[in-house]
Amino acid sequence: xxxLLRDKKDLVILLLGILFLIKIPQGGIRFxxxxxxxxxxxxxxxxxxxxxxxHQELVLKSAIISxxxxxxxxxxxxxxxxxxxxxxxxxxxxxxxxxxxxxIFNPANVGLLAASLxxxxxxxxxxxxxxxxxxxxxxxxxxxxxxxHILGFLIFFIGLFVSQGINPFxxxxxxxxxxxxxxxxxxxxGKLRGFIFGSIAGIASFVIYRFSPQYDFFIGSLFVANLxxxxxxxxxx
Amino acid sequence: xxxxxxxxxxxxxxSISFIVLPQSYGSQMQEHGVEAESTHGEGAGICxxxxxxxxKEYSYAYKGKTYYFCCPACIGEFxxxxxxxxxxxxxxxxxxxQFGFSPDKITVKKGDIVxxxxxxxxxxxxxxxxxxxxxxxxxxxxxxxxxxxxxxxGEFDILxxxxxxxxxxxxxxxxxxxx
Numbered sequence: 001x002x003x004l005l006r007d008k009k010d011l012v013i014l015l016l017g018i019l020f021l022i023k024i025p026q027g028g029i030r031f032x033x034x035x036x037x038x039x040x041x042x043x044x045x046x047x048x049x050x051x052x053x054x055h056q057e058l059v060l061k062s063a064i065i066s067x068x069x070x071x072x073x074x075x076x077x078x079x080x081x082x083x084x085x086x087x088x089x090x091x092x093x094x095x096x097x098x099x100x101x102x103x104i105f106n107p108a109n110v111g112l113l114a115a116s117l118x119x120x121x122x123x124x125x126x127x128x129x130x131x132x133x134x135x136x137x138x139x140x141x142x143x144x145x146x147x148x149h150i151l152g153f154l155i156f157f158i159g160l161f162v163s164q165g166i167n168p169f170x171x172x173x174x175x176x177x178x179x180x181x182x183x184x185x186x187x188x189x190g191k192l193r194g195f196i197f198g199s200i201a202g203i204a205s206f207v208i209y210r211f212s213p214q215y216d217f218f219i220g221s222l223f224v225a226n227l228x229x230x231x232x233x234x235x236x237x
Numbered sequence: 238x239x240x241x242x243x244x245x246x247x248x249x250x251x252s253i254s255f256i257v258l259p260q261s262y263g264s265q266m267q268e269h270g271v272e273a274e275s276t277h278g279e280g281a282g283i284c285x286x287x288x289x290x291x292x293k294e295y296s297y298a299y300k301g302k303t304y305y306f307c308c309p310a311c312i313g314e315f316x317x318x319x320x321x322x323x324x325x326x327x328x329x330x331x332x333x334x335q336f337g338f339s340p341d342k343i344t345v346k347k348g349d350i351v352x353x354x355x356x357x358x359x360x361x362x363x364x365x366x367x368x369x370x371x372x373x374x375x376x377x378x379x380x381x382x383x384x385x386x387x388x389x390x391g392e393f394d395i396l397x398x399x400x401x402x403x404x405x406x407x408x409x410x411x412x413x414x415x416x
Contacts, residue, residue, distance in 0.1 A: 077367060077394065119372050121365050121398035125406045170335060170402045171360065213361035214374040216400050 008140050009061040012179065015136045016068040019126050019175075023072075027125060031076045034083060035126070038071020039064055041087040049095050062107070062185075066090045069108035069180065072126025074115055082120055086111040104229040106186045109222045116216045127175025137178025146182035148191045152198025153181060153205075160206035171209075176218040186226055193235040201225040281305035282384045283350050285322040286314045299323075326350045327387075331410075333375050334358035335402050338395060338410035345387045346415050353383040363398030366412060372398055387414045 020035050027034075046063035050056040070087050090111030094103045097110070116122055127133065141147050154177075161168035181187065187197055205221035212220075281291040284307035291305035297312050298304075299319050306312050315322055325346075331353045332339045345351055355364050357375040364373045364381075368389055373381050395410035 075367075075396065077396075119398075121363065121372070121396055122400060123396065123406045124400060128404075128406050130403055166360070171400075173400065173403065209361075213376065214363065214399060218400060 007061075008144050008184075009065065011136065011140055012065055013061060013068070015133070015140075016065065016072070016126065016179070018132065019129055020068065020072065022129050022132075023125055026128075027076065031125065034074075034076035035068065035071045037080070038074075038083055038087050039067035041084055042067030042070065042091050045088050045091040046094075049091070054095070062094075063091055066094075066108040066111070068126065070111045070115075073108075073112055073122050073124050075121045075123045076125065078120060082115070086115045086120070089114050099230050100233075102185065104186055105226045106180060106183045106222055109180060109219055109226070112216070112219050113223050116219060122216050122219065124173065124175065127173055127179075130174045133174045133178055137174065141178060141182050144182065144184055145189065146184075146187065146194060148194035149182050149187055149198035149201075150177055152195040152200075153177060153202040154198075156199050156202030157205055160203065161209075164206075164210070173218050176222075180218070180222060181225075186229065188229065188232055190235060193232050196235065197225050197228070197232055200228055280382070282352070282382075283386060284308075284311050285326060285350060286311035288348075288350070288386045326352060328352045328354070331355045331364070332358055333362035333364060333397065333408075335360060336397075336404035336408045338408070341410045342413065343395075343410065344413040344415065347387060347390050349387045349414075351383075351385055351387050351412075353381075355381045355383055360401050361399055362401050362408070363396075365396045365398035366393055367396075368393045369412075374399060387412075390414045390416050 024032055042063045043060045046060055047058060050058055067087055067090075070090050071083055074083060074086060090107045093105055093110035094107040097103060097105055112122060141150055157172065158168045161171065181198065181201060188194060201221040201224070203221075204224035205217045208215055208217040208220040208224075281293045281296075282305055283289070284291040285304060287307050289307040291307050293305060295306040295309055295312055296303050297306065297315060299315075304315065304323075306315065325348060327343075327345045327349050329340070329343055329351065331343070333355065334357070343351070353364075355373065355375055356379065357377045359377060361377065362375045364371065364375055364383065368391075369385050371383060371385065373383055375381060391414060393412040393414070395412055397405055397408040401408065
């Protein structure tokens with residue numbers, strides 16, 4: 001248990017696993033195979049790339065998380081090839097789109113962004129239980145020092161939506177905030193940098209909702225915030 | 238300041254986002270096999286006789302309503318027995334809201350022409366019926382006309398394709414097409 005709590009990726013996998021299990025009675029057998037296949041595809045692709053192309057150590061936790069997120073958010077009634085394509089794309093993006101030797105885009109988000117561009121509905125099935133997500137999410141965010149990201153996001157998200165007379169809490173996705181927004185490698189560290197990163201995502205989510213509401217504003221906002229990573233890297237605080 | 242390499246990278250990434258994304262928005266909302274436009278649109282819908290795309294050139298008024306056809310021959314055919322064709326047109330007002338659709342069940346017969354007047358009560362929603370290739374954005378205060386021929390039997394999920402809040406995943410209705 002101590003070991004589990006030490007590596008927060010294990011905790012994220014555990015949380016995703018619990019969210020997945022809770023959804024099974026409603027999602028049914030197709031949902032089970034859909035999510036498990038997504039995880040297997042993402043992990044399998046990561047193994048192949050690391051083993052045969054990069055000759056790196058096999059650490060699959062990130063790929064498992066990406067697989068859970070992509071398959072848990074994509075509509076599971078879609079054809080299987082949809083899952084295959086976008087899970088592969090998520091992992092490939094991690095190894096292909098790099099800046100100074102590191103990936104700057106959240107891999108799962110890239111896969112989901114591409115899916116939504118092709119008109120595949122994102123049903124966010126895995127994010128259906130908000131209380132457990134918030135409870136575990138706050139602990140994870142605090143442990144990996146990502147609270148400034150969340151604070152920045154919430155201030156702008158809530159402020160801008162309230163200014164337009166829209167209840168932000170009826171739209172907010174806690175799954176997005178606590179699982180996707182604070183992904184360690186692509187959201188950066190530091191209080192100021194984290195706050196700015198979250199602020200960009202918060203503003204972008206409002207702008208996308210307001211001017212391009214057909215597009216998933218959470219996925220879009222994270223992509224926009226990730227775009228700023230090369231600039232934000234200069235902030236050392 | 239950014240060095241040249243950083244600036245190039247950021248420029249390329251921003252270009253991708255601003256060029257590719259808006260173009261894709263258009264394709265995302267492309268409907269297949271249906272007529273979908275706002276209430277003030279110019280489309281004539283589906284010909285009630287041949288089930289092909291109708292034209293505003295060929296119209297016929299019957300009991301205070303105007304029907305559009307794909308060709309003059311269809312007008313003649315329609316005139317012989319208008320009620321036979323009108324009975325196969327199902328007009329339904331569908332309202333999307335957080336987090337459901339009203340009505341939550343639409344039952345039609347195979348071969349019916351389904352005309353949905355779809356609106357949103359609160360935030361922006363998406364109306365998505367995978368099997369009929371329908372994916373339409375519903376903004377609050379806007380009415381979209383969606384028209385299709387119910388040519389596949391079965392029970393089909395009507396889903397919201399645009400994230401609309403924490404119970405977005407629960408937002409469902411059923412389209413039942415009976416033999």
